[in-house]
């Protein structure tokens with residue numbers, strides 16, 4: 001195994017042990033997993049209650065104390081598998097799925113060895129040759145990518161289900177919980193249907209991967225804005241870059257119904273994230289981010305190795321498969337059956353589903369109208385929406401010496417004009433050029449942001465990142481009734497990023513000083529406010 005440094009950064013967070021360069025399970029664990037693999041007649045594991053005893057034994061063999069699990073974990077497993085699940089489903093789970101999960105676990109050490117072998121040989125297709133892809137901690141302020149097979153992700157999530165990850169040093173290193181003990185414990189402590197339905201999604205995922213092993217890949221990337229010139233980093237906009245930008249605004253499409261994850265064309269689908277990737281997915285959370293993690297559970301694997309995001313960071317995941325259908329939101333969230341994901345795959349075997357996690361300001365209140373916080377939010381969205389392959393074109397955007405838009409557009413839009421073709425910007429970049437943004441009320445639900453402000457900020461960021469379009473799902477929000485009209489008006493007047501930025505800055509300054517109380521859309525174009533608009537346009 002060549003990638004010693006990759007492995008050593010993550011080894012203490014993995015349950016397997018490493019001796020003389022080989023990875024393996026302790027022999028007691030192998031014995032127990034082999035018994036589980038033979039089925040309940042052999043292992044006697046045929047109920048949630050006994051399953052928890054098996055989990056405790058496995059943890060003991062890995063020198064993990066069961067005291068460090070959440071208090072009601074045993075009751076949670078028992079409640080779910082012995083009371084809430086029908087006997088027929090439980091028979092299938094203990095008779096077929098659990099033995100197959102044990103097989104995933106048994107094969108984990110070999111999967112990891114193979115992973116590091118192929119991570120050594122992979123040269124990233126399309127751009128950025130020589131990029132490392134091995135499983136490792138993707139630390140804060142280090143741009144980088146981890147490419148995992150869906151099969152390996154299945155084995156890692158099986159470890160979470162069996163609570164086999166060492167958990168003691170995670171918090172101190174800004175990593176979230178990764179075992180499923182909290183998920184089950186909170187089902188018992190505070191029973192509610194949404195929690196039961198979150199678990200149903202994950203159980204469904206395990207059933208699917210145990211009936212047929214998924215064959216694709218998923219990549220997890222930490223994107224970082226940096227003032228350093230480096231191919232993997234995205235140039236950090238300077239303080240006045242936004243007001244000076246002459247980048248054209250991209251197409252803005254408003255949808256008053258529908259959901260981001262159902263958008264059919266290629267787009268970066270925004271995850272309204274917590275700075276801890278996944279938020280409350282493995283605890284009690286059940287809003288936009290957590291729901292995405294339940295229906296595309298492979299996202300959870302990123303929680304293993306992606307510490308907390310800083311303001312200048314975003315996380316992009318390409319290839320996570322969707323397994324479940326659902327209805328509802330928060331307390332009304334319900335699993336409602338299998339979902340067959342028909343997205344095609346790219347040259348690296350990843351489904352063309354791109355999820356971008358950006359964390360908005362939490363409870364910003366009036367703070368969100370202060371200049372520094374506008375800059376924080378627009379830079380965060382820009383980090384998420386940008387394509388590191390276009391770093392050089394972004395550098396151009398932030399320069400002052402562009403006298404005409406024509407000149408700028410020529411330089412930005414034509415790949416030939418890029419002086420750094422060695423980066424691989426070329427055929428792949430033109431495909432990437434088709435990828436827009438699918439988003440909505442980012443940071444406006446539980447986080448309490450102003451949706452009008454957030455819509456405009458995301459539009460500015462998408463445009464500056466040279467995305468061709470942004471699709472905005474309003475979820476029928478009242479405040480955004482005129483969003484379509486206002487954005488069309490702005491577009492028809494040929495405003496660029498700088499023009500719109502200066503307007504939102506002026507509005508925010510007035511709002512901060514309480515010189516205005518109305519929302520941005522109404523402030524900008526009072527004649528288009530909803531009442532008047534209805535009169536003009538019945």
Ligand SMILES: *[C@@H]1O[C@H](CO)[C@@H](O)[C@H](O)[C@H]1NC(C)=O
Pocket residue numbers: 118119122147149215216217347348349350
């Ligand atoms: C997944 O990635 C590996 C490189 O790590 C590659 O060898 C393999 O072919 C990819 N799988 C698919 C289905 O393309």
